[in-house]
Amino acid sequence: MLSSRLPKDLTPSPFFAELERAKAEVLAECAGTGGNVAECLPFIDMTVSSPLRVGLPFDLQPAVEQAKSEFGTWVADAAGRRDAREAVVEYYRERGGAFTAGQIILTASTSEAYSVLFKTFCDPGDVILTPMPGYPLLDTLAQLEHLECAPYFLKIRRENARKLATDESVEGAGGRNDKTAAKNNVILSGAKNPVKSTFRFVLDSDSLLAAPERAKILLLVSPHNPTGHCVSREEWNEAVRFCEENNMILVVDEVFADYAFSDKVSRTWQYVLDERRETRDESADVILDPGVRSTIGEGIHTSSDCDNSASKDLWDAGGGDFINLPEDGPKCPIFWLNGLSKAVGSPQLKLGWMAFYAPREHFEEIRAALEFVEDAYLSVSSPAQSLARPTLAVSAAYESRIRERLLQNWQTLREAFPSKYCPEVLGGWYAVVRLGEDDEEITLRLLREKHVLVQPGFFFDFDEDGWVVISLLQEPAQFQEAIDRIKQ
Incomplete structure (x- = not known):
């Protein structure tokens, strides 16, 4: 019935289904403690891909007022x-x-x-x-x-x-x-x-x-x-x-x-x-x-x-x-x-x-x-x-705000990991780190034990195991906290 353009199986892969379950468990755990840091590490999303979610929205109101006619x-x-x-x-x-x-x-x-x-x-x-x-x-x-x-x-x-x-x-x-x-x-x-x-x-x-x-x-x-x-x-x-x-x-x-x-x-x-x-x-x-x-x-x-x-x-x-x-x-x-x-x-x-x-x-x-x-x-x-x-x-003015955030977080990341584990980033919103373990396993373990969500390297077709992908958009204090947890 469906077109051959589509994948034969549209259900989530077993790994991503497991990742979603782990994420729900972490969020439920933190909600159950009222977000008390002493009882539960706050969840930090290091996969964030939109400035809207990290306090860097573009102010559309002046543009809308100018263009709405x-x-x-x-x-x-x-x-x-x-x-x-x-x-x-x-x-x-x-x-x-x-x-x-x-x-x-x-x-x-x-x-x-x-x-x-x-x-x-x-x-x-x-x-x-x-x-x-x-x-x-x-x-x-x-x-x-x-x-x-x-x-x-x-x-x-x-x-x-x-x-x-x-x-x-x-x-x-x-x-x-x-x-x-x-x-x-x-x-x-x-x-x-x-x-x-x-x-x-x-x-x-x-x-x-x-x-x-x-x-x-x-x-x-x-x-x-x-x-x-x-x-x-x-x-x-x-x-x-x-x-x-x-x-x-x-x-x-x-x-x-x-x-x-x-x-x-x-x-x-x-x-x-x-x-x-x-x-x-x-x-x-x-x-x-x-x-x-x-x-x-x-x-x-x-x-x-x-x-x-x-x-x-x-x-x-x-x-x-x-x-x-x-x-x-x-x-x-x-x-x-x-x-x-x-x-x-x-x-x-x-x-x-x-x-x-x-x-x-x-x-x-x-x-x-x-x-x-x-x-x-x-x-x-x-x-x-x-x-x-x-x-x-x-x-240009908006981009300078984003770039300042990206550079600050990139500096934090490079100070935490040697270059051979964290290759140089010349631009963009993301960086990669090689942690030397199975990337599926390390992604799930970071989520369950450290309450830090990253993306596994296999999702981006890395030809070697152990890579994770990290967004550089996160709020700097949150980013620093997440990197400290990953280093542990």
Whole structure:
């Protein structure tokens, strides 16, 4: 009766059923003592994934007041309302990006963006390359489209801390210098007792070579959930080269990209559409005028703007629709996925987007195909689109609050565990710790004996036992208490 898209067994696995029973027992035990610490350790959830649950809500009221007059409007634009797309363009511009409104497609969520891309580029039975370890939702989304997932791998590499501190930091967002990068590396390594070496996850590019013949999409997650790995320029070049050679689409999930911990971290679109267009392009003979930059940021152009700027990267798609497509850019289409779920900690608003690049000879064909799929659903509501500009306009200030919490908790974690047990996190909301036991057993024991809930590594397809995944969002005092209990 049911579709073959669905798993044959929809009941919870025995482990997760046991975990839920243990959690209910712990909560009942604490409730029975009235929460008396002397009789019962308070329950601490270290799997929390929403700022709303840890005292960091985004204040929606001003945005709602500003946008509510537009809630009743409706524009049947498959790509999304232009004013909302321009708000996304401005979001990128403030972070050094140079997308235009014609490169933005709005969706109801990042999950829907995946679905649109799968429908646009894949046939049933095709393969998506996903990272291992990785987030299990990706497999579910692929299965629902009759697609298969094949893994490539992230591996742990040991690096000298001095080398990391002095490596060039031009890849870092914000353009900060090497001295600042070195200082931050010491801080992140543990200011009280800096480590001599660090362990971190990196892309095992050789594992890409095992891709099945029907692989159509390579999916990168940067920052990666749950390891905190961020794609370096070297890794990026390898991924792009692989996609070019195998006629594949490159998709980058960057929902955590505003939460980078280090100057070593770049947004991957900087490798394609970098800040050189904001100053002097050394490969060109012009300097982009600040007034034209502002126009580009708004996604509105005229032919005279383009001629005056003499920017070889702006391509006229027709009717004055100028798109930022470098002539010497990658030969494969690239999509960057993001949304309000993480940018303003508000998944309930249901607004995501994809920003994309494609070679000029394929851009219009790809945009038309994406809009064809989107037009079949028109799933993004008017209230969500109306809230894009007032929420994204203040997103940087909100993100700084979240980042401060994440960094504080990350420091607490690194002071508690040596680097070889707790690999470096470059960004995101999560960290991983290897406790050296069966991860199912340690997860249940931490819950029952220490009243601390973590996620077992097998849920994220770690290829070794003993890993647990910890959210860095929890309130700092609670986080410190939970880490103390785990250390015991």
